[in-house]
Amino acid sequence: MHWYILGAGAIGRLWACLFEHGSVPTTLMLRDKAALKSWQHGNSIELHESGQVQRCSPKAETINNPNPIRHLLVTTKAYDTLTALRAIQHRLQPDCQIVLLQNGMGQQQAVLDLLPDCQLWAATxxxxxxxxxxxxxxxxxxxxTLIGPLTPASSVLPDGWDRLPLTLTGCNEILPVLWRKLAINCAINPLSALENCRNGELLHNQHRLQLLRQVCTEVEQVAAAAGITLFTEPLHQQAEAVAHATGDNLSSMLQDIRHKRQTEIEQITGYLCHRASEYGIATPLNTALLHQIRTLTMEREHRND
Ligand SMILES: NC(=O)c1ccc[n+]([C@@H]2O[C@H](COP(=O)([O-])OP(=O)(O)OC[C@H]3O[C@@H](n4cnc5c(N)ncnc54)[C@H](OP(=O)(O)O)[C@@H]3O)[C@@H](O)[C@H]2O)c1
Incomplete structure (x- = not known):
């Protein structure tokens, strides 16, 4: 067993360290020779965690290496999934185990369509x-981390994942888990990005709180139409609890906007609005937030020209 990691960013490198700690052989797949050259400055990951520093030394190579792949962890941003997978598709063996560890939805089905012979898991x-x-x-x-199969599988966990030193729960039903994460992301990410505020600051302003609750109502309607039970309590309570617990944090979408990076809005609110239109459900606020984030990103790109 040898796990290849496609998407050697923050989460991909963290998982490379976890695989190493679990004595699972791992290779980071770097985009190109420039990325490999940069890696070769130290040939290792300097992991800073809980005030301690350790070195992890997974293998690393460019995606062009021809070796066959039987175990693949995908940790690109959701919007890069298909492009990245297509570049290495010829290396994937028919029985390949693939784990998608990403935010957002839509890419899971797209991967199922692209690679019908692989065994696929999703994780959040x-x-x-x-x-x-x-x-x-x-x-x-x-x-x-919650993980579960999206294709018929003999085990709820992929090969070797029981050795990873982290809190990992195998779920037979992963789709509702992905929806729950999506629902919380819909509630917190676009609003915090547009309001340019920390998660907790969504709760300290009546207007923002009202918006958050309206987003949640729309999300609940779409989830219900998809046959998904989100939480036992109303979504807005759960979203407010998460915003409170992560009060000082900047959401990933706000961080992406501030760092002028592409956001995962299309795989979060975009996915929700797409599903809503399939069911004929109106989601005026989520649609407005989707357009506002798109506009913000486009304006930023024009300013950079
Ligand atoms: N970071 C977190 O704390 C966190 C927490 C929970 C969930 N997540 C989710 O986990 C996923 C990954 O997030 P992240 O923060 O790790 O992102 P990230 O740091 O941007 O890493 C993504 C990596 O994918 C690589 N990549 C993209 N397209 C590629 C291609 N065609 N070929 C090879 N490599 C390619 C990028 O390479 P380049 O650097 O060369 O562009 C980058 O290194 C996202 O869905 C995110 O929402 C992240």
Whole structure:
């Protein structure tokens, strides 16, 4: 067993360290020769975690290496999934185990369509990490990771994952788990990005709180139409609890906007609005937020020209 990691960013590198700690052989797949050259400055990941520093030394190679792949972890941003997979598709063996560890929805079905012979899992995590190029990685928390198969599988966990040193729960029904994460992301990410505020600041202003609750109502209607039970309590209570618990955090979408990076809005609110239109459900607020984030991103791109 050898796990290849496609998407050697913050989460991909954190998982490379976790695989190494679990004695699971791992290779980071780097985009190109420039990325490999940068990696070769230290040939390792300097992992900063809980005030300690360790070195992890997974293998690393460019995606062009021809070796066959039987175990693949995908940790690109959701919008890069298909492009990245197409570039290495010829290396994937028919029985390949693939795990998608990403935020957002839509890419899972697209991968099922692209690679019908593979065994596919989806995972979602509350781990937090950020990368300081070239090779320093800050792990904020290993969090909790939920994983489950999207194709018929003999085991709820992929090969070797029981050895990973993290809080990992195997779920027979992963789709509702992905929806729950999507629902919370819909509630917090676009609003915090547009309001340019920390998660907790969504709760301290009556207007923002009203918007958050309206987003949640729309999300609940779409989830119900998809046959998904979100939480036992109303979504807005859950979203407010998460915003409170992560009060000082900047959401990933706000961070992406501030760092002038592409956001995952299309795979979060975009996916929700797409599903809503399939069911004939109106989601005026989510649609408005989707357009506002798109406009913000486009304006930014024009300003950069
Ligand atoms: N970071 C977190 O704390 C966190 C927590 C929970 C969930 N997540 C989710 O996990 C996923 C990954 O997030 P992240 O923060 O790790 O993102 P990231 O740091 O941007 O890493 C993504 C990596 O994918 C690589 N990539 C993209 N397209 C590629 C291609 N065609 N070939 C090879 N490599 C390619 C990028 O390479 P380049 O650097 O060369 O562009 C980058 O290194 C996202 O869905 C995110 O929402 C992240």
């Amino acid at each position: 995590t509350t781990a937090g990490a950020w990368r300081e190029p070239p090779n320093r990685l800050h792990s904020i928390s290993r969090g909790e």
